[in-house]
Amino acid sequence: MTHRRNEPWRVCMKVFVFDLLAYGENLEHLKIGAELPYPLSKKFFKADVAVRTYAEHLAAWEEMDKLGYDGVGFNEHHCSPYGLMNSPNLMAAAAAQRTKNLKLLIYGNLLPLHEPLRLAEELAMIDCLSNGRLISGFARGIPREYQVHNVPLAESRARFEEAYEIVTRAWTEDVFSYDGKFWSYKDVAIWPRPVQQPHPEIWMPIVGSKDPSSSPADTTSRSRRAWAAAACATTSSAITPSAWPPRAIG
DSSP states (O other), rough: OOTTOOOOOOHHEEEEEEOOOSSSSSSGGBBBBOOSSSSSOOGGHHHHHHHHHHHHHHEEEEEEEHHOOOOEOOOOOOOOTTOSOOOOOHHHHHHHOOSSEEEEEEHHHEEEEEEEHHHHHHHHHHHHHHTOEEEEEOOOOOOHHHHHHTGGGHHHHHHHHHHHHHHHHHOOOOOOOEEEEOOOOEEHHHHHHHHSSSEEEEEEOOOOOOTTTTTTTGGGGHHHHHHHHTTTTEEEOOOOOGGGGGBBBB
């Protein structure tokens, strides 16, 4: 098919695969109603399945890179076989060493739950490891993750905004200090710095109510719109080891 210059959508369309990285064994038989029991006992965990799951997904991302996909998306969830990316940064760092052109979209680190200076440093490292292929996404998470990390849900919005300011200032300012409600730093100059200047591209779900007690889950249904807005017309799909090659969905 001929690409014509008067059809700009052909130029701006990008294809990302958003990989949930689910545990590679069917656990449907454990469900109580529509959900798996929580907490889910370690007796159901098989180390060899986890090892195979990570290996298969790394291989899939490497193949995506060879096939010309634009990017792969990682997310952060905790204490669930539905997603084994407790640290999307670890997965992005591993993917950086297995790929050459694929954008690494971390969508996203849960800002209210983590020490933001450490997060800024890790993301700068990933941008260096990938030679500037990082897209840094930030999110708030779901209520269960606040329970796991013992962070008050009512502080979610304020923690997010404070952490966001710290991360972006760490990336862009020569030396910075910060005195906040949750975190404080004095005379910080991070090394290494991101390859992309002034900082890596940032993607975030669309945020609704400023009510500090509003649930982070309130924004989940709106986050898909941020995908489309962030890269003109980005098509995404989720993959599991049994669903390769990935099928693009709108």
